[in-house]
Structure formats: C-alpha cells, structure tokens
Amino acid sequence: xxxxxxxxxxxxxxxxxxAAFALALVLIWRATRIINFAQGSMAMFTTYVALVLIEAxxxxxxxxxxxxxxxxxxxxxxxxxxxxPVEGGPALNAVIVTLGLxxxxxxxxxxxxxxxxxxxxxxxxxxxxRVGEFTVAFTPFSAFVIGSVVVVxxxxxxxxxxxxxxxxxxxxxxxxxxxxLLGVRVGGMLTLGWALAAAVGSLAGLLIAGGNLVxxxxxxxxxxxxxVAAVLGGLDSPGGAVVGGLLIGLALSYVSGYLGSxxxxxxxxxxxxAVLLVRPHGLFSRAAERRV
Amino acid sequence: MTSPGTSETxxxxxxxxxxxxGRPDPAPLFAVSxxxxxxxxxxxxxxxxxxxxxxxxxxxxxxxxxxxxxxFNVCCGFVRPDAGTISRHGTPLTDLRPHRLAGMxxxxxxxxxxxxRGLTVTENVxxxxxxxxxxxxxxxxxxxxxxxxxxxxxxxxxWRAMSDAGVAEFAGRYPGSLPYAVQKRVxxxxxxxxxxxxxxxxxxxxxxxHDEISELGAFVRGLAERMSIVLVDHHMDLVMxxxxxITVLDFGRVVAAGAPEEVRDDPxxxxxYLGEEAHRxxxxxxxxxxxxxx
Numbered sequence: 001x002x003x004x005x006x007x008x009x010x011x012x013x014x015x016x017x018x019a020a021f022a023l024a025l026v027l028i029w030r031a032t033r034i035i036n037f038a039q040g041s042m043a044m045f046t047t048y049v050a051l052v053l054i055e056a057x058x059x060x061x062x063x064x065x066x067x068x069x070x071x072x073x074x075x076x077x078x079x080x081x082x083x084x085p086v087e088g089g090p091a092l093n094a095v096i097v098t099l100g101l102x103x104x105x106x107x108x109x110x111x112x113x114x115x116x117x118x119x120x121x122x123x124x125x126x127x128x129x130r131v132g133e134f135t136v137a138f139t140p141f142s143a144f145v146i147g148s149v150v151v152v153x154x155x156x157x158x159x160x161x162x163x164x165x166x167x168x169x170x171x172x173x174x175x176x177x178x179x180x181l182l183g184v185r186v187g188g189m190l191t192l193g194w195a196l197a198a199a200v201g202s203l204a205g206l207l208i209a210g211g212n213l214v215x216x217x218x219x220x221x222x223x224x225x226x227x228v229a230a231v232l233g234g235l236d237s238p239g240g241a242v243v244g245g246l247l248i249g250l251a252l253s254y255v256s257g258y259l260g261s262x263x264x265x266x267x268x269x270x271x272x273x274a275v276l277l278v279r280p281h282g283l284f285s286r287a288a289e290r291r292v
Numbered sequence: 293m294t295s296p297g298t299s300e301t302x303x304x305x306x307x308x309x310x311x312x313x314g315r316p317d318p319a320p321l322f323a324v325s326x327x328x329x330x331x332x333x334x335x336x337x338x339x340x341x342x343x344x345x346x347x348x349x350x351x352x353x354x355x356x357x358x359x360x361x362x363x364f365n366v367c368c369g370f371v372r373p374d375a376g377t378i379s380r381h382g383t384p385l386t387d388l389r390p391h392r393l394a395g396m397x398x399x400x401x402x403x404x405x406x407x408x409r410g411l412t413v414t415e416n417v418x419x420x421x422x423x424x425x426x427x428x429x430x431x432x433x434x435x436x437x438x439x440x441x442x443x444x445x446x447x448x449x450x451w452r453a454m455s456d457a458g459v460a461e462f463a464g465r466y467p468g469s470l471p472y473a474v475q476k477r478v479x480x481x482x483x484x485x486x487x488x489x490x491x492x493x494x495x496x497x498x499x500x501x502h503d504e505i506s507e508l509g510a511f512v513r514g515l516a517e518r519m520s521i522v523l524v525d526h527h528m529d530l531v532m533x534x535x536x537x538i539t540v541l542d543f544g545r546v547v548a549a550g551a552p553e554e555v556r557d558d559p560x561x562x563x564x565y566l567g568e569e570a571h572r573x574x575x576x577x578x579x580x581x582x583x584x585x586x
Contacts (some may be wrong), residue, residue: 183394250500
C-alpha cells in the first residue's frame with residue numbers, strides 16, 4: 001500500500017512535467033502545424049542559462065525567471081529566423097529544420113557549457129513529507145512542480161479564453177487566411193505562440209533538472225515521453241496534453257515501481273503504439289475535422 | 293434581421309463618402325481600373341474597370357469562370373494584378389495586403405464562409421471587430437484596465453453586429469452546430485463588425501432558400517445607408533432588385549455596365565448568358581462556384 005501511494009505520487013509530479021512539455025508541443029502544433037522536435041533542446045539550453053546564473057552566485061529565483069524569459073525570447077527568435085522561411089512549404093521541410101535545431105542546440109550547449117554532468121539545485125527540500133511513521137515519496141519540490149505547472153496552465157487558459165490577444169491567437173490557429181483578412185497580424189500571433197510554447201518548455205526543463213544532473217542530452221528522455229503524452233491527448237487538444245502527460249507519468253511510474261525501471265522507455269513506446277492503433281487521433285480529439 | 297440603418301455606427305472618423313454625399317457625381321469610394329490578371333497562359337481578367345460610389349450596391353455578374361471571384365481576390369490583395377490599379381477615395385493602393393484591408397474599412401465575406409470552427413459565434417464576430425482594438429500588445433497580455441475597456445467595447449460592437457444580422461440568439465454556439473443559413477448570417481455579422489465602408493459579398497445567396505434570399509435583399513438594401521457594397525451572385529432576381537449598378541463580366545472582360553434595366557436588355561449580356569446556357573446544356577448556373585476561391 002505504501003509503495004502504491006509512493007509510486008502514484010511520484011508519477012503525478014513526473015506527469016505534471018510531461019504535461020507541461022506536451023502542452024508546449026501542442027501550442028506550437030495548433031498555431032503552425034509543426035511538431036517542434038527542438039523543444040527539448042531549447043529547454044535544455046535555457047536551463048543551462050539558469051545554471052550559469054546560479055553558479056555565478058545569483059539566486060535560484062532570478063535564474064528561474066531568466067530561464068523562462070530566455071525561453072520566450074528564444075522561441076520568438078527561432079520562429080522569426082528559422083521557422084518563418086519554411087512555413088507554408090512542404091511539411092517535411094519544417095520537420096527537418098526542427099530536427100536540425102535539436103542537434104544544433106545540443107552542439108552549441110556542449111561548446112558553451114561543456115558536456116559533463118553538472119548538478120542543478122532545487123529550491124525546496126527533496127526529502128519526503130512524513131505522514132505518521134511513514135515517509136511518502138512526495139517532497140516539497142514535488143509540490144512546487146505540480147503547483148507551478150497548474151499555475152502555468154491556468155494562466156494559459158485565461159489568456160486564450162478571456163483576452164483579446166488569446167482570441168486572435170486562436171483565430172490565427174484555426175484559419176490564417178481569414179484571420180489576416182479580418183486584420184489580425186497573423187505573423188505576430190505565430191511568433192507569440194512559439195514564444196509562449198518555448199517558455200512553457202523551459203519550465204519543464206527547469207523542473208526536470210531540479211535536484212538532478214544536467215548535461216546537453218538530459219532532456220532526450222523527456223522529449224519522448226512528452227511526445228507520447230501529446231499524441232495520447234490528441235495533438236490539437238491542450239486539455240488532452242495535460243491529461244496525457246499525467247497518464248504517461250502515472251503509467252511509467254507504475255511500470256518502474258512494479259516491473260523494473262529498465263522497461264520504462266519500452267512501456268512508453270508500447271503505450272504510444274497502442275493509442276495510435278486504437279485511437280489514431282488521440283484520446284481527446286474530435287475526429288479528423290481538419291483538412292490536412 | 294432588424295433594420296441595420298438604424299444602428300448607430302461609432303468609431304469611424306469622418307470618411308470621404310460623408311463629404312461626397314449630395315454631389316451630382318461623387319468620387320468613387322473604391323475603384324479598379326484596367327486590371328489584368330494572368331494565371332500562366334490563361335487571362336482571368338482582361339482590362340477590367342469598376343468604380344463603386346458611396347452608398348451604392350454594385351453587382352458583379354457573369355457566367356461561371358468569368359472572373360468574378362478573381363476580381364474579388366484582386367480587391368482584397370489575395371491576387372496581385374499583372375496590370376492596372378486599385379484606388380480608394382482616388383488614392384492608388386500600391387501595396388494592397390489582406391491584413392491591411394480591414395484597417396482601410398474593407399470587409400469581405402467568403403464563399404466558403406471561413407468561420408473559425410473552434411470559436412463561438414460571439415468570438416468569431418469579435419475577431420471581425422478587431423481593427424478597433426486600441427490597446428497595445430503588452431497591455432492586452434497583462435490585462436491592464438485600458439485593455440479591459442477595449443474588450444468591453446469590442447464585445448458591444450460584436451453584439452450590435454450580431455443583432456443586426458439576427459444571430460444574437462446563437463451567441464454562445466459553435467458555428468458547426470448551426471444551420472447553413474445561420475452560418476452565412478454569422479459570416480455577414482463578422483464582416484459588419486468591422487464597420488466597413490466597403491463590403492464585398494461573395495455569393496451571399498448561395499445555399500439559401502427563396503424567402504431567405506428576399507430577406508437578404510432587403511437587408512443588403514438597408515446596409516447601403518451605412519456603406520458601399522459589391523455583390524457577386526448568380527441569383528438574377530436578387531442582383532436585379534438590389535443593385536444600383538451592375539458590371540457584367542464574360543471571359544474576364546467587362547461586356548456591359550450600368551443600371552439593372554440597361555444591363556438586362558444589353559445584347560452582349562444576353563449573348564454571354566445564352567452562350568453559357570448552350571455551353572452548359574441548359575443548367576441554370578446556380579451552383580455558385582468559380583472554382584478558384586480558398
């Protein structure tokens with residue numbers, strides 16, 4: 001029983017991170033119909049920026065804010081300089097470009113920050129809460145992880161539902177041509193979409209890194225799980241991405257806790273294949289209404 | 293639909309047509325002159341000219357493939373003409389782009405409706421009113437007070453346009469759940485929310501029943517008190533009863549232009565339509581698609 005509780009709690013906090021990462025993928029997919037394979041690398045890069053600041057003696061929170069801001073800027077710059085020229089072309093071009101960015105960011109990070117493992121601090125304790133005589137696998141840092149992901153998600157929902165900018169972003173995502181005809185600056189909306197997505201991705205990168213080791217490839221595993229979560233929820237559905245992330249986090253935690261941690265990646269792929277076979281458009285998509 | 297002429301229009305600075313009213317021959321609000329468009333070897337438009345006067349309903353008719361939709365696409369910057377100019381209040385528009393159109397007071401409805409499927413009716417119409425947003429990007433993002441006032445004004449404007457078009461009762465619904473005729477009125481409301489001085493209507497009657505078409509005719513007539521309208525449609529009854537002037541296209545050329553009764557009896561027009569009838573084996577040409585609209 002105690003193990004079940006521990007495994008579940010661990011799965012939830014891990015799942016929250018996958019959810020954030022999947023949400024970043026979904027934001028970009030909805031806006032530009034591109035899967036951003038470089039999402040993980042970009043998050044790794046901004047996490048290194050935070051690490052450099054922390055090692056230079058600044059506080060964790062300053063570094064945290066700088067990494068999120070860096071994510072915003074990096075996302076906007078990548079969209080403007082690299083993605084914009086291939087937008088509207090064959091879909092494969094954009095895929096190759098994001099794969100190229102994925103490799104490029106890892107190489108640049110290795111050059112700038114070195115490729116050794118470095119430990120990344122956590123702002124809260126990493127020892128579990130005590131309930132009676134047990135110690136549960138839920139730490140103050142896990143609470144922070146879940147809390148910050150929830151805050152970001154509520155913020156995004158508020159942005160998209162209740163603000164004019166959000167309305168224009170949604171209009172641009174649904175039909176660029178018509179939105180343009182109505183006077184919406186679609187290009188700016190796409191840039192903003194990428195910036196927001198990269199910031200959310202950076203958050204996932206920071207949360208994964210907290211209390212762990214970082215190196216230029218530390219996000220690679222998360223990329224796979226984030227993709228599985230996004231596809232599980234249906235790439236078009238932000239809510240689906242969140243549920244998908246939590247489900248993947250829980251499932252992988254159970255596999256790791258009861259079957260063995262070496263099976264985690266295999267289990268993620270098995271889930272992916274099963275979902276694609278049974279519900280090719282994801283658990284939460286409303287069929288394939290969009291012409292591709 | 294309520295009478296749109298009574299609805300108050302705000303937020304538009306003194307535009308040219310207000311001054312022009314009452315003159316014997318007012319300057320055209322919007323003019324296309326000598327426009328030629330070629331798609332490869334095909335000449336879709338050949339030296340086409342058309343002038344829309346303030347508060348005029350101007351019909352564009354012609355057999356299928358005559359170039360009506362291409363002409364609309366030129367007017368809103370989707371297609372760049374190979375020759376010719378487009379001007380507004382006598383000023384040539386050298387760099388016409390779709391996203392600048394709304395700011396210039398030009399709104400367009402599309403044959404394919406082009407409603408945002410995942411946005412409610414209100415939200416769809418609010419995007420149409422977007423050109424009246426004044427607060428900048430950052431203050432909108434941070435939901436500063438100015439932006440909140442803006443938001444309220446946009447909502448009110450959207451609400452007015454929805455009431456005008458008679459779709460206010462469907463405000464919270466998604467377009468996909470509404471009958472086609474209602475969706476068409478939502479698209480019209482979205483165009484009206486921009487409070488345009490020129491409204492381009494691309495086949496507003498297609499897919500509508502007989503009663504709905506006569507209702508639409510009265511509505512368009514009422515709109516002319518507020519704006520100029522260019523109307524492309526296949527329904528002769530509608531075009532003849534609603535339009536002040538008509539331009540007839542055939543094979544990309546203007547074959548006739550003038551008041552409905554002049555155009556109706558023009559031999560060139562009879563020819564164009566009879567030729568079309570014979571060519572198409574007597575079909576009435578109401579299926580309504582030039583085949584080149586997005």
